[in-house]
Amino acid sequence: MTNTTTATGKEAAYFGVPWEDAYGYAQAIKIGDTIYVSGQLSHDDKGTMIAPAALDESGKPADFSTMEEQMRVTYANARKLLARFGASLDHVVEETLYVLDVDEAFAVAGKVRKEAYATARPQCSSNLIGVSRLAFPEQLIEIAFKAVLPPA
Structure with missing residues (x-):
């Protein structure tokens, strides 16, 4: 995991997983007091998918029973990234969940969101959007996620 700062004042965070270079992006960017976290998924530190969905013969998910575990790991990965900037899920003001089902x-x-944010009413806006396909x-x-740090 690395952080870099550009001449424009953007601070970028990376996990060091293969698709960061293959696709060409940062896991998170901090500029000023705002942190923009790229779409997170359920992978370990080496980029291996945790709780992958079983695929049918056409290569599409055969069932969605691992979504809860994928969601838990995804929030954990977001926590790791936010911590690199001195932030936590408490600083999140907006999240967008892209789901297949x-x-x-x-x-x-x-249940998973309330556990992740450690409160019955997470204080962030939330969008849940059904999509036909994700990266893997x-x-x-x-x-x-979008997070905002308090004024210094």
């Missing part, structure tokens, strides 16, 4: 997401998201076939969810 909206019904399964609604079945688990409330076994991926069921991706979450992007």
